Every structure is written in C-alpha cells, then in structure tokens.
Amino acid sequence: MxxxxxxxxxxxxxxxxxxxxxxxxxxxxxxxxxxxxxxxxxxxxxxxxxxxxxxxxxxxxxxxxxxxxxxxxxxxxxxxxxxxxxxxxxxxxxxxxxxxxxxxxxxxxxxxxxxxxxxxxxxxxxxxxxxxxxxxxxxxxxxxxxxxxxxxxxxxxxxxxxxxxxxxxxxxxxxxxxxxxxxxxxxxxxxxxTDVEFLYEPIAAGLSFERSLDKNQTVLVVDIGGGTSDCAMVRMGPQHRVKDDRRDDFLGHSGERVGGNDLDIQLAGRQLMPLFGMNALLKTGKPMPTKTFLDAVCTNDVGALGRFASLETGLYLEQLQRDCAEPQLIERLIRLRENKQNQQLVRSAEECKIALSEQDPVAPDLSYIEAGLTTQISAAQLEQAIARPLERITRLMEEAIAQAGEQPDVIFVTGGSARSPLIRQAVARTLGDIPILDGDHFGSVTAGLTEWADKIFR
CATH class of the missing domain: 3.30.420.40 (ATPase, nucleotide binding domain)
Known part of the structure; x- marks a missing residue:
C-alpha cells in the first residue's frame, strides 16, 4: 500500500x-x-x-x-x-x-x-x-x-x-x-x-492546498514547523495539478533550521531562566555568565545538551552557587539539571506561547520543579523574546519571492507554529496587502505527501 x-x-x-x-x-x-x-x-x-x-x-x-x-x-x-x-x-x-x-x-x-x-x-x-x-x-x-x-x-x-x-x-x-x-x-x-522518495515539505503542503483552487495562481507556501521553516513559490491551479512533471511550476524555495522549537527556547531563556539565576549578580557585583543557562533550554542542539549534562557543568554550577549573590537560584538550576527537567521546562514555555494566543498574561505552573514556583509572562514579552527567529522566518519568505522574480497572488500558511497571531502579523508586515489563507496546520504536509506518493507509485 x-x-x-x-x-x-x-x-x-x-x-x-x-x-x-x-x-x-x-x-x-x-x-x-x-x-x-x-x-x-x-x-x-x-x-x-x-x-x-x-x-x-x-x-x-x-x-x-x-x-x-x-x-x-x-x-x-x-x-x-x-x-x-x-x-x-x-x-x-x-x-x-x-x-x-x-x-x-x-x-x-x-x-x-x-x-x-x-x-x-x-x-x-x-x-x-x-x-x-x-x-x-x-x-x-x-x-x-x-x-x-x-x-x-x-x-x-x-x-x-x-x-x-x-x-x-x-x-x-x-x-x-x-x-x-x-x-x-x-x-x-x-x-x-521497499520504495522511498522524498519531497520538500512546503511543496507537499502546497499540493494539498492546490486541490481547493478553482483558478491558476502563484502561491507562496509558508510552512512553519517545529524545527524548520520552509517557503516555496509555486504556480498552482486547475491547469497545473494535472501535470505529471511539475518542475517548471516550482519557481523558488528557501528554508532554514528555525521553527516553533526556537520560539519556545527563546521564551524559556528570556522569561523562565531568570528563575534559575540567569539575571542574578555574582558576589563581586559582576553580571552572571549566561552560556550555561542558555544551554539548559537549547533542547534542539545536541552540543548544548551534551555540555549541560557534562560533569564539567555539574562542577561549574557548584562553584557558581558559591559565587552567586542569590545562591538559592543556582541551587534550583542544579536540581533542574539533576532531575533532567530541562525538556519539561521548554515544554512549559511552549504551553505559555500557545496560551498567549487567547489570554494575556499567563502564569506557567512550575510546581514540578518547586512547590508554588511560577512567573507571569505577557504577550509583549513573548513578542520581544521571539523577535530574532521571526525575523529569520520573514527573510525566508522574501528570499523565495526574490528567486521567483514575481509577487505571489496569495500566501498559504501552514504548520503547527503558524497558528500564532504573532507569526501572521509578521507575514502581513513583511509582504503587505496579499491575501493570507490557512490550511490544516497539522495535516497539509501529510496530505500533500500522500497525493505525490499516489501520483508517482500508482
């Protein structure tokens, strides 16, 4: 099958x-x-x-x-x-x-x-x-x-x-x-x-969207997933979807390793890691070095995960606790590391990101780390935290359009992370008055892959 x-x-x-x-x-x-x-x-x-x-x-x-x-x-x-x-x-x-x-x-x-x-x-x-x-x-x-x-x-x-x-x-x-x-x-x-082929995810998402088109259009597909963001400029519509060879319809594509996970990591770093001493001062009055705190939440980087789990980091945190003006915060970070709860902390940041789409502010429940531990996070703080990865995502849109040499008639946005109002606002700010349409944020890629599999293997 x-x-x-x-x-x-x-x-x-x-x-x-x-x-x-x-x-x-x-x-x-x-x-x-x-x-x-x-x-x-x-x-x-x-x-x-x-x-x-x-x-x-x-x-x-x-x-x-x-x-x-x-x-x-x-x-x-x-x-x-x-x-x-x-x-x-x-x-x-x-x-x-x-x-x-x-x-x-x-x-x-x-x-x-x-x-x-x-x-x-x-x-x-x-x-x-x-x-x-x-x-x-x-x-x-x-x-x-x-x-x-x-x-x-x-x-x-x-x-x-x-x-x-x-x-x-x-x-x-x-x-x-x-x-x-x-x-x-x-x-x-x-x-x-027994037979395996690959297809670019934004093109797959576009193929799924194409079934709904009743006229030919140039579509910018923006697929913002958990780990990567990908864009494709594709000619679509009734005259195109009947073709067996679509190479001439794919006008440009771009992609980078930046997605929903990066938004969660940035939010965790900016708003949750201060609870573990990231913004505390040393007893000398100097600011706290931040690298180990960022390693703790950088859960999509194998190097950062390895450094945070290493024996050297364990010894470093013990010394940091002695040097910190608020040693109880570093003690909290040491417990987080020993209990391997850094993945769970980033998951809490993700839940905050999702909740901020409907309420403002939100207070994550961090009682799995310490009874009663929480903080307030606002939509403005989320926007500030994710500004840099959002800028990278919008550059990808501009790159795909530049490759195509023409403006899209419509923008199709998909991927689980694309549900965020902040991302839709960033798309509108970057590309102006072009209609933005949503698909099945979770199922578009799967549907397109299935369409293509049926076409090439049938």
Missing part, C-alpha cells in the same frame, strides 16, 4: 488514498498525529528494539554493525533486572507520560529530527540517532498498518529545504542535507518500506 509519511519535528503522521480521498491513519491511540518523542528505560535498549523488528534480510548486517551496542543492551538489562517480555521503549504521548513521571530515570528525546544533519558527530552518535529515527518510524508504521489493516510498502517522506542552518548554496548545507537524507532513507528501509 502507498502512503505519505510526515516524519516531523513536532509530530509524525501517515496518510493514504482511500477511494479517492485522503485519510490519516491512527498512530497514537485514536489520534492521527503522534508527538515526535521517545522514552527508553536505557538508551542502549533502543538499538536492541530496532534489531528485534528488522526484516530478516537486513538483520544480520545490522547486528554485525551494532554488535557493541547490542552487547551493552544485554548488560543494561541485567543491571536493571529487566525481564525479556517487559516493554522498555515508549513513543508519542506515552513517552511524555513516562518522562514526566520519572525524568531522572531512563532516556528521553523530543524532536530527534532537529539533530539530523548536525556536523561534527562521531560515528557512534550517528548510529544512535539513526536507531532513534528507525525506532520511531517502526512504531508509526506498525500502528498505521494496524489501524488500516494493510501493509505499507511505498512512501514519500517529507523533508525541509535545509535540515540545519547553513545557506542553501553552502557546501556544508549540501553535506548536512545528504547526511540527514541518508539517515532517513536507511531508517525507512529498516522500518520495512
């Missing part, structure tokens, strides 16, 4: 063509979107779970490559006294539930797609991220097949224009993108797909 697979930074979804209509499969209980999160009782056990579910034709080679990791998994099972039939890995909402219940235990990762294409990673880390992606793809695919009652074999997977932040014409960007696509391709094959 043919499907479109949106392996997203925030959510994963699978779509299929059913009687001419597109429908999304249930992949997280009765839900058609699964949060991109994984929790394992031990990080070594992720590789083991992949090995258990591999097709026989791929298993021997995988076991040979991952022999060391698989031996480590056996050791972890013995040390933790984990029974052979005990569930050791959870994805989606179950992953969040286990992380919130025991953040200091196990291994939790949110938005692993954010790490794809990162430079300077050692081979063992590349293998580790590959196994995380494979484990999640396996879970989503198996759940979709269970709900559909059919096996999925051919797929088109969405990809951003750029997985990381380098300019599109930069050699580093090409290497980064290829590394990410190689990981996604191997993961999809190991998950059981």
């Amino acid at each position: 043919i499907c479109g697979f949106d392996y997203g930074t925030s959510n994963c979804a699978i779509g299929v063509k059913d009687g001419g209509a597109i429908r999304l499969a249930q992949v997280d209980g009765d839900k058609t979107f699964m949060p991109s999160a994984l929790y394992s009782l031990g990080r070594e056990l992720i590789c083991e779970q992949v090995a258990h579910h591999l097709p026989p034709s791929l298993k021997d080679e995988f076991v040979a490559i991952r022999r060391g990791q698989l031996q480590s998994a056996l050791r972890v099972r013995r040390e933790l006294d984990i029974a052979t039939d005990e569930q050791v890995m959870f994805v989606g909402h179950q992953a969040f539930a286990h992380y919130f219940a025991d953040p200091e235990e196990g291994y939790f990762v949110k938005s692993p797609k954010s790490f794809l294409g990162a430079s300077g990673l050692r081979p063992e880390f590349m293998h580790f991220f590959e196994d995380i992606v494979t484990a999640m793809m396996l879970s989503v695919k198996q759940r979709a097949e269970l709900s559909l009652g059919r096996e999925l074999k051919q797929t088109v997977i969405g990809r951003p224009v750029n997985f990381q932040g380098a300019p599109a014409n930069d050699t580093g960007a090409e290497l980064s993108n290829q590394q990410a696509l190689d990981i996604l391709g191997r993961a999809a094959t190991r998950a059981g797909f």
Whole structure:
C-alpha cells in the first residue's frame, strides 16, 4: 500500500488514498498525529528494539554493525533486572507520560529530527540517532498498518529545504542535507518500506492546498514547523495539478533550521531562566555568565545538551552557587539539571506561547520543579523574546519571492507554529496587502505527501 509519511519535528503522521480521498491513519491511540518523542528505560535498549523488528534480510548486517551496542543492551538489562517480555521503549504521548513521571530515570528525546544533519558527530552518535529515527518510524508504521489493516510498502517522506542552518548554496548545507537524507532513507528501509522518495515539505503542503483552487495562481507556501521553516513559490491551479512533471511550476524555495522549537527556547531563556539565576549578580557585583543557562533550554542542539549534562557543568554550577549573590537560584538550576527537567521546562514555555494566543498574561505552573514556583509572562514579552527567529522566518519568505522574480497572488500558511497571531502579523508586515489563507496546520504536509506518493507509485 502507498502512503505519505510526515516524519516531523513536532509530530509524525501517515496518510493514504482511500477511494479517492485522503485519510490519516491512527498512530497514537485514536489520534492521527503522534508527538515526535521517545522514552527508553536505557538508551542502549533502543538499538536492541530496532534489531528485534528488522526484516530478516537486513538483520544480520545490522547486528554485525551494532554488535557493541547490542552487547551493552544485554548488560543494561541485567543491571536493571529487566525481564525479556517487559516493554522498555515508549513513543508519542506515552513517552511524555513516562518522562514526566520519572525524568531522572531512563532516556528521553523530543524532536530527534532537529539533530539530523548536525556536523561534527562521531560515528557512534550517528548510529544512535539513526536507531532513534528507525525506532520511531517502526512504531508509526506498525500502528498505521494496524489501524488500516494493510501493509505499507511505498512512501514519500517529507523533508525541509535545509535540515540545519547553513545557506542553501553552502557546501556544508549540501553535506548536512545528504547526511540527514541518508539517515532517513536507511531508517525507512529498516522500518520495512521497499520504495522511498522524498519531497520538500512546503511543496507537499502546497499540493494539498492546490486541490481547493478553482483558478491558476502563484502561491507562496509558508510552512512553519517545529524545527524548520520552509517557503516555496509555486504556480498552482486547475491547469497545473494535472501535470505529471511539475518542475517548471516550482519557481523558488528557501528554508532554514528555525521553527516553533526556537520560539519556545527563546521564551524559556528570556522569561523562565531568570528563575534559575540567569539575571542574578555574582558576589563581586559582576553580571552572571549566561552560556550555561542558555544551554539548559537549547533542547534542539545536541552540543548544548551534551555540555549541560557534562560533569564539567555539574562542577561549574557548584562553584557558581558559591559565587552567586542569590545562591538559592543556582541551587534550583542544579536540581533542574539533576532531575533532567530541562525538556519539561521548554515544554512549559511552549504551553505559555500557545496560551498567549487567547489570554494575556499567563502564569506557567512550575510546581514540578518547586512547590508554588511560577512567573507571569505577557504577550509583549513573548513578542520581544521571539523577535530574532521571526525575523529569520520573514527573510525566508522574501528570499523565495526574490528567486521567483514575481509577487505571489496569495500566501498559504501552514504548520503547527503558524497558528500564532504573532507569526501572521509578521507575514502581513513583511509582504503587505496579499491575501493570507490557512490550511490544516497539522495535516497539509501529510496530505500533500500522500497525493505525490499516489501520483508517482500508482
């Protein structure tokens, strides 16, 4: 069976063509979107779970490559006294539930797609991220097949224009993108797909939108996801959607590693980290160094996560507590680090961002860190916190338009982060009096991927 697979930074979804209509499969209980999160009782056990579910034709080679990791998994099972039939890995909402219940235990990762294409990673880390992606793809695919009652074999997977932040014409960007696509391709094959193709996510979103057009137009598609923002200028309409070759219709595209996660991180850094001492003074009267505080919330940066979890940072924070004029604030940061609650803190910032669309101000409940801990955050503070990533997003729109050499007739905005009123205001300020239309903010990409998969595999 043919499907479109949106392996997203925030959510994963699978779509299929059913009687001419597109429908999304249930992949997280009765839900058609699964949060991109994984929790394992031990990080070594992720590789083991992949090995258990591999097709026989791929298993021997995988076991040979991952022999060391698989031996480590056996050791972890013995040390933790984990029974052979005990569930050791959870994805989606179950992953969040286990992380919130025991953040200091196990291994939790949110938005692993954010790490794809990162430079300077050692081979063992590349293998580790590959196994995380494979484990999640396996879970989503198996759940979709269970709900559909059919096996999925051919797929088109969405990809951003750029997985990381380098300019599109930069050699580093090409290497980064290829590394990410190689990981996604191997993961999809190991998950059981026999044919795998990729399609730019903004173009996929545009194909979904095109079904609603009754006249030909030039459309600027703005897809603001959790980890990346992508724009595409596309000629669309009745005369275009019947074509098998659409290359001449794609007039320009741009993309960068900036999205909803970056907005959450900026808000957490500006408005929540002061509760942990970021704006406190040292006893000498000098300002507090901020790097470690920003590392704490930079949850989409593997380097920052590694630094914050390191032994050196632990020793540094103990010294910082002695040097700080308000040592109780640094003590709070030390507890956050020991309890591995930095992911949860950024999640609280995300909830504030969403709530500020409907009320102003908001007060996040941070009692999971300390009883009664909270602060007030206003819409004006959110706007100030996210100004820089918003500027980067609007530059991408201008870049795609410049490549096309013409103005769009209409702007189609999609992606979970595009629901924010601040983002819509930024689009209007940048591009002026051009109609802005919304689609299914979560389902447009999946629907477009499914349309394209049906066209090329049918």
